[in-house]
Amino acid sequence: MISLRVRRRETAVAYTLLTPSLVGIGLFLVLPVFVVLWLSLRQWDLVSPSTFVGLRNYRDILSDPAVGNSFAVTALFTAMVIPVQTVLGLGVALLLNRRLPGSAFFRALYIVPWICAPLALGVVWKWMFDPTDGVLNAIIGHRITWLSSENLALPSVAAVSVWSQVGYVSLFFLAGLSAVPGHLYEAARIDGASAVRTFWHITLPLLRPTTFFILVTGIISSFQVFDTVYAMTSGGPAGHTDVIASHIYQEAFVDFRLGRAAALAVALLVVLVMVTVAQQLWFRRRITYELG
Amino acid sequence: MALAGALLLSAGAAACSPSSGGSSSNSAKGTTTVTFRLWDDQVAKAYRQSFAQFQKANPKIHVDVQVVPWANYFTKLTSDVGGGNPPDIFWTNTSNFGIYADNHQLLDVGTPLKDEQSGWQKSVTDLYTRNGTVWGVPQLWDSIALYYNKDLVKKAGVNPADLTWDPTGKNDTFLAAAKKLTKGSGAGAQYGFNASYDGQAIYWDFAGSNGGVWQKGDRFADADPKTEQAIQYVVNLINKEKVSPPAADTNTNGNKTLQLFTQGKIALFQSGPYNLQNIRQGAKFSWGIAPMLKGPAGRVGVIHGVSALASAKTPHKAATLKVMRWLGSAQGQQAIASGGYAFPGVKADQAAFVGYWKKQGQDVSPFVAAADGTTFPAPLGPKVQAGATAMDPILQQVFLGRTPVAKGLQQAQTAGNKAIAGG
Incomplete structure (x- = not known):
């Protein structure tokens, strides 16, 4: 009886302490999701009264080639960004982990792009990419239309995205590396394992939880990339960088088709849930947690 | 999920930000x-x-x-x-x-x-x-008129007040003048004219001055033979004759041609009185204002x-x-x-x-004369903005020279009218 009462009191305390977070999550996460679901069944231009249209917005987006293009562009963008930023991030972490002189300085330096506002970075990069007066073309001495060429626009934006994320990714790998027990390396050294073998058979497997986290959050955030694209290309040329978030913005705040934009947001949510579940299944049996 | 929230939040934020919105x-x-x-x-x-x-x-x-x-x-x-x-x-x-x-x-x-x-x-x-x-x-x-850089025009011996363009080439005096005013290429280039993806100052005026239309009633009608001829002429100025800066530089940067003009890198700059102060403050050379370019149907500018x-x-x-x-x-x-x-x-x-x-x-009288003359209506209608944003990416490809003019105008017309009709 006593223990039950104590437990009940503990529960009450726990919920009291959780209330601020729960209110925040409810107000800014759960409620908006339901509003967007509701909005996706309506037609609304922000000014005229909204009307119920059933599933028409979903039918429209499914048959709209521009939406298909946006999902393809987003997938391509993710395919460009994720492998590069993960490998580079790991490389940077391995270098920083060697505690060479100045590594604290570089660790801070790599983080700078990540803490800067992506919109501001996008604007600055747009200047650097400018075909006529941009610093990039001035350095290479060739006129390359980075952001208005159909083939170069997406890789250019992806490169900026990678550049801004590498420091952040490396931070997580660095934390993961410091959690690898030193005695394993010692044992490997005694057994005469080469540095490469140690990396493949000890470091990499023990980093799996970190890698999983980096991949899941990385893929989700690259599916939602907006600011950099908005600042650099606004989705152009001819939709070649029209990632899904940019398309949602266009529908909602340029064309003022809020219903369609909401339906697209729901579609993105569904896709992201599927991607995340697939990743979970893939990694489930492969994650090795810290030994001992 | 975060994005769904962001969509809503940004709507809310735009609506209630106290610093810049609303009445108080x-x-x-x-x-x-x-x-x-x-x-x-x-x-x-x-x-x-x-x-x-x-x-x-x-x-x-x-x-x-x-x-x-x-x-x-x-x-x-x-x-x-x-x-x-x-x-x-x-x-x-x-x-x-x-x-x-x-x-x-x-x-x-x-x-x-x-x-x-x-x-x-x-x-x-x-x-x-x-x-x-x-x-x-x-x-x-x-209204629209033609700003010109006096030094460049004088050096090339061009009279900016008397320039006629003609898509058949028969009565064209403009192209030769623009070529004379174009020097070099790349970063240090000097261009003759500011042909670019700018409806108000450039392509609607060319369409109008060729007897073309952009709208019929509330609907787009830009796939019109006269309009097509005019846009082809403008696109040629950029991509074939190269007397105007590349569309890659100007398509998404509305201020680019103004900057180039005030830097002395464009000789003839067709634009409106909205740039008078910008030019006065930015230009380090003497400049003047002439009537807008004359086309086969006369001078028909946007008001x-x-x-x-x-x-x-x-x-x-x-x-x-x-x-x-x-x-x-x-x-x-x-x-x-x-x-x-x-x-x-x-x-x-x-x-x-x-x-x-x-x-x-x-002397700003060319603007007054343009307003008193035949004018070309800027696009109208309650949903015309949605139409225009649907047309933008297609027309930008046309200006880049990637989509043939006739095909692009037809696609833009279809897309624009679809956007007007759809919710």
Whole structure:
């Protein structure tokens, strides 16, 4: 009886302490999701009264080639960004982990792009990419239309995205590396394992939880990339960088088709849930947690 | 999920951000604050002078002038109107005001300001009359003429006042002149003319001067043989003749050609009075204004007017109407005209504008002549903005030379009309 009462009191305390977070999550996460679901069944231009249209917005987006293009562009963008930023991030972490002189300085330096506002970075990069007066073309001495060429626009934006994320990714790998027990390396050294073998058979497997986290959050955030694209290309040329978030913005705040934009947001949510579940299944049996 | 939230949050944030949106009143000191929003930071200077004077006569009303840059102006304004927190008074253009009028978001200003109306530029009043009601007080208007760099033109021996273009090449004197004015390529290049993806200053004027159309009624009709011929001519100037900067530089940077002109890298710059102050402040060389280029159908330029509209949601209607009355008076627009900012919507002030520029050594009469001549209507209709954004990416490809003109215009017309029709 006593223990039950104590437990009940503990529960009450726990919920009291959780209330601020729960209110925040409810107000800014759960409620908006339901509003967007509701909005996706309506037609609304922000000014005229909204009307119920059933599933028409979903039918429209499914048959709209521009939406298909946006999902393809987003997938391509993710395919460009994720492998590069993960490998580079790991490389940077391995270098920083060697505690060479100045590594604290570089660790801070790599983080700078990540803490800067992506919109501001996008604007600055747009200047650097400018075909006529941009610093990039001035350095290479060739006129390359980075952001208005159909083939170069997406890789250019992806490169900026990678550049801004590498420091952040490396931070997580660095934390993961410091959690690898030193005695394993010692044992490997005694057994005469080469540095490469140690990396493949000890470091990499023990980093799996970190890698999983980096991949899941990385893929989700690259599916939602907006600011950099908005600042650099606004989705152009001819939709070649029209990632899904940019398309949602266009529908909602340029064309003022809020219903369609909401339906697209729901579609993105569904896709992201599927991607995340697939990743979970893939990694489930492969994650090795810290030994001992 | 986060994005779904972000979508909503940004709608909310745009609607309730207190620093730049909405109306506010300060009852503590007994003064009412009327908010006034526009997109032009140059003209905003004139308004601030004007309202300082207004406040002397009306110490209980304070007018807060807010500038929202053009690139986001209608995104923000529409969000604020939809969110129920619009500024008390705001500028709009003709493409965007219809939807507000149709949804009871505007105050009828024609009835209370009946006596002032005769003093306004009628063409602009007409643009803002819908279903028999006058919704806007004309503030300024723009027509199109040809700015030129005197040094470059003199060196090349070109007379900018007498240039004719002709897509058949028969009567064309312009292309040869533009070629003479073009030197080099790449970063240090000098270009003859500012052909670019700019409807108001360039391609609608070319279409009009060739006898083409852009709209029929509320629908787009740009896949018109005369329009096609005109756009082909413009695209050739960029990609074939190379007398204008590459579209890759100008398509998404509306200020690029202005910058190049003020840097002395473009010799002939077709544009509106909205760039007079920019050029005066930016150009280090002597310059002049000639009539816009003449086409096979004569000089047919875009005329556009900006009006001030009042929100039906304003919590202080009397003060707002008082400010609107001031905005429609010769005294209220005095600063805009005499400061040389724009052709004023009140006719009595026009002489002050022309006088200002005369003192600066500039004859602005080509703009007046263009407004009095045959003009080309800027796109109209309540959904025309959605149509235009659907056409943008297609037409930009046309200007880059990646989509053939005929095909692109047809695609743009289809996409534009679909966007107008769809919700």
